[in-house]
Amino acid sequence: MAPSLRSYLSGLTSRSNGSIEHQIDQPFNQVKAQWRNPNDILSIVQLIGGDTVQTALAASTSPSYFTPVAFSFGWVAYAFSTISTVFGDGTLMPLPDCSATLISIRSGYARPIKSWVLGRIVRDYEPPRDKDKSLTITFYRALPEKPVGVPDRDAIYFLGVAVIIMQIGIACIPGVLDENWVPLIITFTGTILAQASGAIRQWSEEKWNGGKLSREETVCITQGNGSRSVQVITTQSGGHNLEHIAAGPLPDVKSRATTVATIMLAALWVVHLITVESLSSDAWYSVAIGALGMLQNIIAAGAKRSPSAFGFHWEMVEIVSKPKVFKTLQEAEKIKPGVGLALLPVFFPGELRNDEMRWKEEMLRQYKANDAAQVSSQSTMTRDTDSTTLNELDITAQQMSGQQYPEILYPYMLSVYPGTPRLRGAEEGVTSSAIELGRCSPNSFDLGVDAYSMKTRGLHRARSAER
Structure with missing residues (x-):
């Protein structure tokens, strides 16, 4: 084989090997x-x-x-x-x-x-x-x-x-x-x-x-x-x-x-x-x-x-x-x-079992009795209050717009003002104790001066007529 041909083939082989090595190394170089x-x-x-x-x-x-x-x-x-x-x-x-x-x-x-x-x-x-x-x-x-x-x-x-x-x-x-x-x-x-x-x-x-x-x-x-x-x-x-x-x-x-x-x-x-x-x-x-x-x-x-x-x-x-x-x-x-x-x-x-239902009804009865006793006690206090006290409360209410109502008037709020939240008893299927549960505490109502004054004046006129 002629020397020139031998050198040509040798160069071709080296370039081929270098190209292959380059193709193999290029991805790894990118990763590195x-x-x-x-x-x-x-x-x-x-x-x-x-x-x-x-x-x-x-x-x-x-x-x-x-x-x-x-x-x-x-x-x-x-x-x-x-x-x-x-x-x-x-x-x-x-x-x-x-x-x-x-x-x-x-x-x-x-x-x-x-x-x-x-x-x-x-x-x-x-x-x-x-x-x-x-x-x-x-x-x-x-x-x-x-x-x-x-x-x-x-x-x-x-x-x-x-x-x-x-x-x-x-x-x-x-x-x-x-x-x-x-x-x-x-x-x-x-x-x-x-x-x-x-x-x-x-x-x-x-x-x-x-x-x-x-x-x-x-x-x-x-x-x-x-x-x-x-x-x-x-x-x-x-x-x-x-x-x-x-x-x-x-x-x-x-x-x-x-x-x-x-x-x-x-x-x-x-x-x-x-x-x-x-x-x-x-x-x-x-x-x-x-x-x-x-x-x-x-x-x-x-x-x-x-x-x-x-x-x-x-x-x-x-x-x-x-x-x-x-x-x-x-x-x-x-x-x-x-x-x-x-x-x-x-x-x-x-559904509750019999003993569970009895306990629930007993609790509701007890809370309802507490409500009734509380209302009765407040009604007695109200009956012993004279008309002078009611007039004083009416004047005070007009000076206390937006403040809480006295406990003494709570029983009448329930009957005179329909929008008042009422005590809930057993017949409504929920707990109801006003004092124990804090649902309808006598001190918790804020009905406004107009309803308050109207109610107290109506009570005063009713008491005067009875006398």
Whole structure:
């Protein structure tokens, strides 16, 4: 073979081998480059986890402008999902993740809980575990000295603070080592945007939107029939109305300021996403920062917390638990009259047995007798009151518009003013004790000056005619 031909074939073979090696090495080189500096994946992971961010905000927001929710991957997705929400029903809070019911002891009404916060409290409650106990009822008293809507700082709060500080510290490493301050800029601006999202005032308005109570109220919250726990909360006059909070955010909670702020934040998050895409080196630091923030968001969104961490400050008074559900309800009725009877339709929706029915009828008879005795006692007091006292009461009433009525006039309110809430007896199928249950306490009516004055003047004329 000629030397020239031999050299030609040798060169062809070497080029062929090099081409094959190049084709084999090229994909692996791309993989190695991606693992060495995963900047391409950063812009993608920014779009996942929006639901987790929303739940973390729902659990952590407060009247304070600081929210312990760290910057993470899901903020861009959350920002855009919030735009569709504010243009819809206008709310920021997510739907409850636990199906629960609130029962009012005074009225006997049961309503589904539409408040995310109350639903989470029901979900997180863990009664003492005992295999011999079928139902546990825990009695609480709302603390008047600690206002609703000011959460206590727990371990989850301080974890959020610690993670934010750690993220800033990690972002400073490439700046110190390589004078690359872009990761710090990305982390700092992301943290500022996250804090701005949590500082929107509508969060607090949606979470604690109940009105104030004019008298003591007791409610029960539970997951319903089949649940092993019930929480009974008694709130004094002037406290937050848990029935209002359970109904969910009011329609007027939506504000134009929230809509504008949401749109502006979404636009800024897009700018932030473009900045992340431009990161050409030290991307692993940003990945670590985002992963750390995502872990904190997951913990804040799903961790079990006490009611005080959600802004409801309750003091536990007593726990009732018996081997049988009905026995537990009977014991609860002794502690707080009306609780057992109000929960009876929840845990026993069908027909009662003979002994259970006898107990229910006996309780209703007893409460009706107490009502009758109370009304009779007040009627006797009224008969002993002369016309001068009635005239003085009439004058006082005209000076006390919107205030509570004296107990002495309560029996006549029931007959003179048809709109007055009446004491409920056994024939209506509900508990009725005005004094024990607090349903229709003589001090609890606020009928207005006109009805009050008309009634007292009518009584005065009737007494004068009899004399």
